[in-house]
Amino acid sequence: MATDVKANVIEGSLTPNALKSDVALKLLKKTGRGVGGFFLSFAIIFIIIALWEAFPRFGWIDPFLLPPFSEVLGNTLNLFKTGEFFKHFNVSVVRIVTGFFGGLCLAIPLGVFMGWFKTFEEYVNPLVEACRNSSVLTLYPIFILLFGIGEKAKISIIMWGTVWVVLLNTISGVKNVDPVLIKSARSMGMRDWSLLWKVILPAATPSIITGVRLGAANSILILIAAEMIGSNAGLGYMIFYYEARYAIPEMYGGVVFLAIMGLAVNEALFRLEKRLTSWHEKSIYFGT
């Protein structure tokens, strides 16, 4: 009987709730992303590359449709050497940086304002929701119509894709700041700007960062799509261009590079999030 109870208690202690205890968490983190886990992730990537090499080589798949990995790598390196790749890369970077950061500069201050003045936000909220939920790319023709097929249309559609999600997360972050914290700061005579700067913004940071991460993912997606539709340079254009010229290995090179770029951006933002919100309990439990 007694041992049964004990066993239950021990089993019970493995529920997610109990894992919130510091020690268990640290153990979990260590074993979960330890040296073994690291090698395993690499092994999986290695196996996939090996299969990619093997399938076309042994004729299990048409090598025209999927050239062996080594060929893709070789041809892509060649693009690096000739500088052809960087031409497109630079164009894309300028577009995404302008669009994405422009979007942030617009959305974060506006979101703070709207979160602070709740009545205003209540009126505008349906509009914001409608804008966020309309598929961005269906609006692209309108953007081209308004701004032409040049940079303006691309940068502004990237901005559009960034703004709404960042705005909504900023608003909810500011709106949901624990009123007790505001009361506490006010009791010490804190007001207006310093209250906003020292209490509201830090408290809303986790929510804002979530918006920024989602916005970044959006903006890469939109960048590529926009470059595929009406463009003469950029990574999205490059991929389409090589596909049209049957330069299939180069096309795959572009696709893989974009995947790596997406990963890198996400990882960078994840680290930023961890740095800025290390005080936040959740970042420990739900970290990737």
Next chain:
Amino acid sequence: MDSTTDSATNAARQTTKIEVRDIQKIYRVKKENGGGYDDFVVLKDVNLDVYAGEFLTLVGPSGCGKSTMLDLLAGLIPNSGGEIRIDGRVITGPAMDRGFVMQAYALFPWLTVQANVEFGLTIKKVPKTERRAISGHYLELVGLTNFANRYPHELSGGMKQRVAIARALAFDPEVLLMDEPFAALDAQTRETLQDELLELWEKTGKTIVFVTHAIDEAVYLADRIAVMGTNPGRITELVNIKLNRPRQGSRGSAEFGWIRHKIWQYLQPEEAVKENFPVVGAADVAEVIDSQATL
């Protein structure tokens, strides 16, 4: 501060620190059926003097406006009539002559324990080295020196409240306003913190206004208890608590029980007391405690 502190505070007891004069607080609430507004009187004609260095507890049933009273003292909400003076000056809003401690701790989760304690000092623009010294001093007073670099979520409830108290003391207010600060803690931690608070009070000589709904706590801590009643919220009794200090171990004494019972009686709706609980004298104390225990 030296050995004269005690007699100094005793003498100072007679000087008034806070004067509450005819304070009213009225909220406008929408009428339930249809248009128009009703006035809901939270506090009506509250008058109260709090003496310098005094430990005053406000006790009352929920809805009597005791927390509202504290918010008014803090200057966090405007009153609807009357005035509150501190050292003779009418208060117009929150200021750093008053420190505020809440039930929900209200620590800033993105700041370390030390930075939380220094929060008020940064508002006052105290230079960093001085800040460090002050926060170090108060963290030592609450026994959390080793937790200076932790974040609030790593602390227990009792530790969080210690940090909140240190934060309120650090910018050296003359008055400490405490809104049910120990209500969320378990019984043992609560008693420990009560003793620690009394110790801090004696060391610092602050004037403390402490809101609670727990009669035990009110009696244990206070020099005076202001008993509040509801509908409209008002002060119904002011009771001097003449239990000797220090009061550790006094909770079980007959005297303590008698005072507690007295306060409890004051808190009953008037009719109920008259009918069922005739006011008891000291001789009946033992009996009263027995009947209380069986309830």
